[in-house]
Amino acid sequence: MPRIGVFICHCGENISGTVDCAEVAKVSAEFPGVVHSVDYKYMCSDPGQNLIKNAIQEKKLTGVVVAACSPRMHEPTFRRACAEGGLNPFLCEMANLREHCSWVHEKLPATTEKAIDLVRIMVEKVKRNRPLFSINVPVTKTALVLGGGIAGIQAALDIANAGHKVIMVERQASIGGHMAQLSETFPTLDCSQCILTPRMVEVAQHPNITLYTYAELEKLDGFIGNFRAVIRKKAKSIDEKLCTGCGVCFQKCPNKKILSEFNTHLGTRTAIYVPFPQAVPNKPVIDREHCMYFQKGKCRICEKFCPTKAIRFDQQDELIEVNVGAVVAATGYEVKDTDFFPEYGYGKYPDIITGLQFERLASASGPTGGVIKRPSDGRIPETIAFIACAGSRDPAKGISYCSKICCMYTAKHAMLYKHKVHQGKAYVFYMDIRAGGKMYEEFVRRTIEEDEVHYVRGRVSRIYDRDGKLVVRGVDTLLNAKPIEIEADMVVLATAMVAQPDAEELAQKMKVSYDENKFLSEAHPKLRPVEMNTAGIFVAGACQAPKDIPETVAQASAAASKVAGLFSKDELSREPVVAVVSRTGPPEFSNCVGCFLCESACPYQAIEHEEIKTRDGKLIKTVAKINQGVCQGCGTCVALCRTKSIDLQGFTNEQIFAELVSL
Amino acid sequence: MKIGFYPGCSLLGSSREYNESLKAIAPAMGLEFAEVPDWNCCGATAAHSLDHQLAFALPARILALAEKAGMEELLVPCSACFSRLAATRYELQKNADLRKEIIDIIEMPYQGTVKVSNALEVLCRAAAANLNGKITKPFAHKVACYYGCYLTRPTELATCKRTEDPQEMDELMKVVGAEPIDWAFKVECCGAGLSVSRTDLVAGLSGKIIKDAVHRGAEAIVVACPMCHTNLDLRRDAIEAQSHERYSIPVLYLSQVIGLALGIDPRTLGLHRHHVPVRFPDAAPNASADSKKPELQLSGKDD
Numbered sequence A: 001m002p003r004i005g006v007f008i009c010h011c012g013e014n015i016s017g018t019v020d021c022a023e024v025a026k027v028s029a030e031f032p033g034v035v036h037s038v039d040y041k042y043m044c045s046d047p048g049q050n051l052i053k054n055a056i057q058e059k060k061l062t063g064v065v066v067a068a069c070s071p072r073m074h075e076p077t078f079r080r081a082c083a084e085g086g087l088n089p090f091l092c093e094m095a096n097l098r099e100h101c102s103w104v105h106e107k108l109p110a111t112t113e114k115a116i117d118l119v120r121i122m123v124e125k126v127k128r129n130r131p132l133f134s135i136n137v138p139v140t141k142t143a144l145v146l147g148g149g150i151a152g153i154q155a156a157l158d159i160a161n162a163g164h165k166v167i168m169v170e171r172q173a174s175i176g177g178h179m180a181q182l183s184e185t186f187p188t189l190d191c192s193q194c195i196l197t198p199r200m201v202e203v204a205q206h207p208n209i210t211l212y213t214y215a216e217l218e219k220l221d222g223f224i225g226n227f228r229a230v231i232r233k234k235a236k237s238i239d240e241k242l243c244t245g246c247g248v249c250f251q252k253c254p255n256k257k258i259l260s261e262f263n264t265h266l267g268t269r270t271a272i273y274v275p276f277p278q279a280v281p282n283k284p285v286i287d288r289e290h291c292m293y294f295q296k297g298k299c300r301i302c303e304k305f306c307p308t309k310a311i312r313f314d315q316q317d318e319l320i321e322v323n324v325g326a327v328v329a330a331t332g333y334e335v336k337d338t339d340f341f342p343e344y345g346y347g348k349y350p351d352i353i354t355g356l357q358f359e360r361l362a363s364a365s366g367p368t369g370g371v372i373k374r375p376s377d378g379r380i381p382e383t384i385a386f387i388a389c390a391g392s393r394d395p396a397k398g399i400s401y402c403s404k405i406c407c408m409y410t411a412k413h414a415m416l417y418k419h420k421v422h423q424g425k426a427y428v429f430y431m432d433i434r435a436g437g438k439m440y441e442e443f444v445r446r447t448i449e450e451d452e453v454h455y456v457r458g459r460v461s462r463i464y465d466r467d468g469k470l471v472v473r474g475v476d477t478l479l480n481a482k483p484i485e486i487e488a489d490m491v492v493l494a495t496a497m498v499a500q501p502d503a504e505e506l507a508q509k510m511k512v513s514y515d516e517n518k519f520l521s522e523a524h525p526k527l528r529p530v531e532m533n534t535a536g537i538f539v540a541g542a543c544q545a546p547k548d549i550p551e552t553v554a555q556a557s558a559a560a561s562k563v564a565g566l567f568s569k570d571e572l573s574r575e576p577v578v579a580v581v582s583r584t585g586p587p588e589f590s591n592c593v594g595c596f597l598c599e600s601a602c603p604y605q606a607i608e609h610e611e612i613k614t615r616d617g618k619l620i621k622t623v624a625k626i627n628q629g630v631c632q633g634c635g636t637c638v639a640l641c642r643t644k645s646i647d648l649q650g651f652t653n654e655q656i657f658a659e660l661v662s663l
Numbered sequence B: 001m002k003i004g005f006y007p008g009c010s011l012l013g014s015s016r017e018y019n020e021s022l023k024a025i026a027p028a029m030g031l032e033f034a035e036v037p038d039w040n041c042c043g044a045t046a047a048h049s050l051d052h053q054l055a056f057a058l059p060a061r062i063l064a065l066a067e068k069a070g071m072e073e074l075l076v077p078c079s080a081c082f083s084r085l086a087a088t089r090y091e092l093q094k095n096a097d098l099r100k101e102i103i104d105i106i107e108m109p110y111q112g113t114v115k116v117s118n119a120l121e122v123l124c125r126a127a128a129a130n131l132n133g134k135i136t137k138p139f140a141h142k143v144a145c146y147y148g149c150y151l152t153r154p155t156e157l158a159t160c161k162r163t164e165d166p167q168e169m170d171e172l173m174k175v176v177g178a179e180p181i182d183w184a185f186k187v188e189c190c191g192a193g194l195s196v197s198r199t200d201l202v203a204g205l206s207g208k209i210i211k212d213a214v215h216r217g218a219e220a221i222v223v224a225c226p227m228c229h230t231n232l233d234l235r236r237d238a239i240e241a242q243s244h245e246r247y248s249i250p251v252l253y254l255s256q257v258i259g260l261a262l263g264i265d266p267r268t269l270g271l272h273r274h275h276v277p278v279r280f281p282d283a284a285p286n287a288s289a290d291s292k293k294p295e296l297q298l299s300g301k302d303d
Helices: A021-028 A046-059 A071-084 A098-102 A109-127 A150-161 A177-181 A192-205 A248-252 A292-296 A301-305 A355-362 A406-420 A440-449 A503-510 A549-566 A597-601 A636-640 A653-662 B016-029 B044-050 B052-068 B079-094 B096-106 B119-130 B168-175 B199-215 B226-234 B236-243 B254-261 B281-289
Strands: A004-009 A034-040 A063-068 A092-096 A135-138 A142-146 A165-169 A209-212 A215-223 A226-233 A318-324 A326-329 A333-335 A352-354 A383-390 A425-430 A454-457 A460-466 A469-476 A482-488 A490-495 A497-499 A537-539 A571-574 A579-581 A607-613 A619-626 A646-648 B002-005 B032-035 B073-075 B115-117 B142-145 B220-223 B251-253
Touching: A004 A021, A004 A046, A004 A109, A021 A034, A021 A109, A034 A046, A046 A063, A046 A071, A063 A071, A063 A109, A071 A092, A092 A098, A092 A109, A098 A109, A109 A653, A142 A150, A142 A318, A150 A165, A150 A177, A150 A192, A150 A209, A150 A326, A150 A549, A165 A215, A165 A226, A177 A192, A177 A355, A192 A209, A215 A503, A226 A326, A248 A301, A326 A503, A326 A549, A352 A355, A355 A406, A355 A490, A383 A406, A383 A469, A383 A482, A406 A425, A406 A440, A406 A490, A425 A469, A454 A469, A469 A490, A537 A549, A579 A619, A597 A636, A636 A646, B002 B073, B016 B032, B016 B119, B016 B251, B016 B254, B044 B052, B044 B079, B052 B079, B052 B096, B079 B096, B079 B115, B079 B226, B119 B168, B119 B254, B142 B168, B168 B254, B199 B220, B199 B226, B199 B236, B220 B226, B220 B254, B226 B236, B226 B251, B251 B254
Parallel strands: A004 A034, A004 A063, A063 A092, A142 A165, A142 A326, A165 A209, A326 A537, A352 A490, A383 A425, A383 A490, A425 A454, B002 B032, B073 B115, B142 B220, B220 B251
Antiparallel strands: A135 A571, A215 A226, A226 A318, A333 A497, A460 A469, A469 A482, A579 A646, A607 A619
């Protein structure tokens, strides 16, 4: 026979203001199975909790209903009190008299009647509760960091320095990402490579970090603390152990006209190449699409000259399987190309370039050695126009968001240009100047006031060529709002920052959500900014939204601290509110018929196949099995199951029906 | 191919030569026109700047008449008319309430089954199917293909693919032997309906277009819109007065260029009706040798 205790809370006047709590307690005492029913001013206070604990022992309660506030508020409090009183915490239920009743109704007899109903429902439920026990899952203390840009580097170093193992996967031949391409960084103008390369080297040399470059994530499954990742190591066509990075191979490679991705197609590279001199690892890879041997079957010059015989033309892609406890997605961004802009010539003018290309022109290690030259004829531009918001904040172009970094880097570009070409004229066309950040506004003012860059507030409607000049036609919306035409030698478009082209595919591989712009979605925009809605996967940098270097680094460190927190315990404990598949004795073994409708419906990929076999290994049937580490207890599978063979612990069909019947 | 035909006011008045040339090339292009019976004004710029309902009711009546006549496709050579008819069809398709309202006004059934096509798309399609081997006098000149606004805007109605740098007319001109130039003003505003009220603005806007075309070596400007033609051709004096420059570059309808390439007599194509005479100085050695050859020396003052 059940022995249920009911505890009605006044919540000061929050509940008792409209609900007659004494009446609720009196009526509840008469419910079948209830052996104890009291009301109290603050049930969550120590004396209130003691009421519960004492009653459990004195009345030998088998279940407790606390009629008070929302379970989101105090369920843990009362479950703990029950546990301290010697009752399994999952035999305690809450009836929400505050948010569901007193706060939303006036002081009327019906309000008290509703409160009584809410208690009755919970009494019927708790009679059918079973003791449940927390689920413990072990944690693999290795983190997988996807992406070797500044976000990934920062996250990897922080996790590694906290004493945990890190596996970093980078798809390019070197880590460094976009930051390695930048010339100088706002607002301090320190050299990007100078501050980045020591970090890159640290990654390569850190004893806790395993680095896979020229590699991509092939597959990810498992759950928090227990992921299993498959990494595809693309064939570099060299033996990394033998290669010393001497560079003879790329000096001898005859195919020298391949446009360099690192130099944003403004410079060239060879078919066997390191992306840039400070690359980490500083060992070349063969780009098979451009290698004469792979395309035409002859050449092998690199092989002939390699002093350590490290060239391996027959190397294959390698699949590596690793077990990790957490994943940090730091896969970065791309920028829109100039051919995205019909009004600026669909990319047909070589002297209209993107901001990222300007970075390479301004970089001392770039294709022009830091001299600002026009790509078309190598002349130094006397007049240059910068166009902010190229694509960004333009719903007609499908990019309604602000790319966030362009205001600042455009100011920096204009400043760098003026520092390099003193007599030159620089114009910046802008919509608004968004310079929110430490020393950012001051930096923009310096560009305008000290470096005399002409800021024109207005959009550019068209750019076309006339006698070797680029005519930039726009409007100056200040100063009489007049149309304005500038004859420029070069135009730099601050093109929109967009998600990686395969961001969607990656998100699907990781089973995490992403937004309409294909940026990965954080779990909560304010309070859980680095976690994703799949437990154990974290996000850092511009793959989540456009952001600058300081913000990226901050987010990466935050993600790393979350990973370190996760790795601080050997086991993870979680609530046992998960779905279970019914099991019975032979010959049925389970009501489950193995249709696996639940598998396709589960949003968390928690359904596994379990084979029931005879002792001699003969297969009897295959049934569904729910991975308790992955299940989030949403109940979708329960609702869908055709044979009613799945139940959600703590919310069984029996309990829900009892609640409904009691009304 | 039999196709509905809506001339609108321009093709009976200021741009009769567009009408004449379209009719002249139709047989060779495999086209047969059937005029919409009892057609009315499309409303043009006046209606839609004054009365929202009228702006849809006028074109809707034309479309309803075409429907009644059993037409599947309607050729609307004037770009302004095309824009109004296409916009009406688009809006009535999207908005059921408006469709009901307009049907009540025009007191005719309306289904929206008639496809509205402009001259550029119809001629491109017909040229691909029928022109092969019929070009007897290739139009061997550098031409600036001028699309204007209505063939490329609004983007929902645009029939050209790259709306800021369309290529369709350029490709068609290559078929008839012309050499289209790459220029910057293909879709610039010519001043359009301000031709009468603000000739000064039109002179400035159209002047820029002509200047760039001439500067880049074009020998003719090819258009597909009566309004563009009026502003670039008829307003030439105002353009020259404002810019203090003289421009002899002629402005031809694309149908006239095709007609010339097909070897059709210039008068049949209405070339004599232009304000700016259609002459090509490059052809001079031939033309002076044969003074009887009248085709490209007709001035526009005799009609």
